[in-house]
């Protein structure tokens with residue numbers, strides 16, 4: 001009989017984590033490796049620290065995932081490393097756009113968010129789907145955001161329409177893949193995180209938020225997150241292991257908010 005905790009083990013499996021150089025992606029890569037998987041990370045930044053901790057279990061490639069030719073090269077190198085095997089894909093790479101309401105959002109900001117947050121997910125998934133199908137137990141986990149599920153009040157200048165829209169796109173992308181490839185035994189689910197601090201997300205907004213705006217953000221955090229505080233990247237590792245492993249073998253097409261209760265309030 002299979003012991004319950006064994007269902008979370010990933011021995012013999014191979015995973016790819018995009019955006020694994022830092023933040024949530026790094027936490028995901030290390031957790032998957034700890035559960036037994038071999039893990040390749042792709043990031044536009046060098047994933048030196050992640051690669052060092054992963055050691056022989058890991059592999060890292062630098063690529064801008066919004067660029068089709070760079071995705072093709074990175075995927076080719078990873079499949080060479082893995083012997084053509086892949087069981088788990090975590091589409092985590094993403095950017096946040098600087099805070100602004102719609103009238104102040106430039107077309108360039110819109111294009112950048114959609115390109116990096118959505119186009120890259122399409123390119124990477126398309127390139128690796130044949131191997132996930134061949135696995136017979138493929139699992140895709142996409143990073144959306146709670147901002148795909150609810151709006152934040154209009155004078156709260158911490159996020160913007162391009163980001164929220166791109167993350168809502170991830171919801172449709174996830175559900176459609178889940179349905180299209182369910183008979184091929186590929187599952188697809190998404191995580192919609194609330195605020196998990198300690199990552200580099202939003203670094204582009206640094207210096208653009210006034211002290212007053214930051215104070216309002218901190219007040220919002222305390223008053224509007226039912227649990228009363230933000231999350232940390234390592235709060236998400238249990239969920240990634242659940243979604244990546246056989247522990248969730250009958251779960252597909254779901255968007256799981258991980259947000260201290262914001263979307264329940």
Ligand SMILES: NC(=O)c1ccc[n+]([C@@H]2O[C@H](COP(=O)([O-])OP(=O)(O)OC[C@H]3O[C@@H](n4cnc5c(N)ncnc54)[C@H](O)[C@@H]3O)[C@@H](O)[C@H]2O)c1
Pocket residue numbers: 018019020021022023024025042043044045063064065066092093094095096116120143144145146192193194195196197199200201202
């Ligand atoms: N941290 C949060 O509170 C939070 C909340 C909701 C959603 N998310 C989502 O989780 C994911 C990870 O966020 P994070 O907080 O760890 O951010 P982060 O900035 O710390 O990490 C994102 C990683 O993606 C990489 N990346 C960005 N654009 C890339 C590109 N074009 N090609 C290759 N790599 C690229 C970055 O170099 C970085 O290493 C993102 O998709 C983000 O939108 C995070």
